[in-house]
Each structure stands twice: as structure tokens, then as C-alpha cells.
Amino acid sequence: xxxxxxxxxxxxxxxxxxxxxxxxxxxxxxxxxxxxxxxxxxxxxxxxxxxxxxxxxxxxxxxxxxxxxxxxxxxxxxxxxxxxxxxxxxxxxxxxxxxxxxxxxxxxxxxxxxxxxxxxxxxxxxxxxxxxxxxxxxxxxxxxxxxxxxxxxxxxxxxxxxxxxxxxxxxxxxxxxxxxxxxxxxxx
Numbered sequence: 001x002x003x004x005x006x007x008x009x010x011x012x013x014x015x016x017x018x019x020x021x022x023x024x025x026x027x028x029x030x031x032x033x034x035x036x037x038x039x040x041x042x043x044x045x046x047x048x049x050x051x052x053x054x055x056x057x058x059x060x061x062x063x064x065x066x067x068x069x070x071x072x073x074x075x076x077x078x079x080x081x082x083x084x085x086x087x088x089x090x091x092x093x094x095x096x097x098x099x100x101x102x103x104x105x106x107x108x109x110x111x112x113x114x115x116x117x118x119x120x121x122x123x124x125x126x127x128x129x130x131x132x133x134x135x136x137x138x139x140x141x142x143x144x145x146x147x148x149x150x151x152x153x154x155x156x157x158x159x160x161x162x163x164x165x166x167x168x169x170x171x172x173x174x175x176x177x178x179x180x181x182x183x184x185x186x187x188x
Contacts, residue, residue: 001037003044006115008101009159015096016118017089018046019105020077024112033112035079036138046116047075050138057082057134058127063153063167065124066176068092070187071147073119075140083133084108085125088160090151090179093120093188100179102158107135120188122151124173126164149187150176 002021005013025032034040038048058064065088078087088104106128107113117123119140127133150173153160157179 001040001044003046006103006105008098008103012098012101014091014098014101014103016116017091017103017121018116020044020046020114020116022112022114024110031110035114036077047077047140050077050140051142052139053136054139055134055136057132058085059132059168060127060130061164061166061168063124063126063162063164063169064173065150065153066090066122066158067124067148067150068120068122068187069141069144069148072141072144073188074143075119076117076123076137077114077139078107078117078123078125078135078137079114080107080109081134081136082109083131084128085133085135086128086163087115087123087125088162089115089117089121089123090158090160091120092122092151092182092186094183094186096120100157102160104160124153126162126167128163151179151182152176155179
């Protein structure tokens, strides 16, 4: 397992945001990968206690996000177990040196990458290619619907370079607040 720091477009390192590269063992028959191993995660300084596992399936062209949970904040260990996604996060912690900065990375069923997203980040993803994508993620806190909010996925302040044109976005995600509105009443 290799743990990499994630950087903003201007080269700043995000506090606690980590890209986890796992060892993939493969041949003509397929592959095997350990997606989570408590002792290895503990040795790398990553959380080892998760309270809920989530699995989402999305069609090609779907974009979900940008969501965050402020009441019972969740850290997320995100991976794609089928297909390919562009996973994107934005630091929404006003006291952070990377406040308002975004990061994106491709996660797929074959690249053996996970993204550790600490609490205080808005998170979203879009499906790449022509196949469905299954996203599986572990979270550090139980979901609390009253404590969830979102910020517009296409907010120009974030400068997220989404790699798909004309994504399918839910009515809820299309109506999310702007980052300017979030800054008036930040939740972290």
C-alpha cells in the first residue's frame, strides 16, 4: 500500500486528504486486491473504525454531489468497484489552509486506488465511460439526513474540471447553494 498526499492546483498539500494506492495482483483470469486491511491502515495513520458502508450504482453520464455532512461529520474511504469515476472533493473547513480548494482523481475497478476524504470536505463524483459505476465507501459516522447539505457541483469558485459534458444531475443537486452562500454560514 502506498499513501500519497493530495495537492491543490497551486501546489498546497491538503491536510489529511490522502490517495491510497493498493497492490493489485492480476493475471489473465482477473485480479485480487485487499481494499481494506486494519493493520496496514493503522500503520499508515488512516482511520480503522468505520460505522457504515455505502454502495451506490450510477449510470453513464451521472454526476452526484457536492455533499457534506456537518452534524455527525463523516470521513469517507471511497473506492470504485465497478467501472470508472472522477471523484472530486472540496475543502469546506474555513480554518483550513486549503479552504475552498478542490481535488479530483480517477478511481476505477482496476486502478486499485481509494481516496481518504476527512470530515469537512464536500464530495461528489461523475461516471466516466459507457458503463455503470459502483462506488463503495466506508464512513466514520452514521448518516444523519438532517445534518447533510450540499454545494453546487459546478460552482465556479471550486474550478472543478469535470471530465464529462452535460452530466445527468438530480433535481436536488441542481438546486444546491453556492459556495458564496456557504461562506455566509459555514458548518465546519
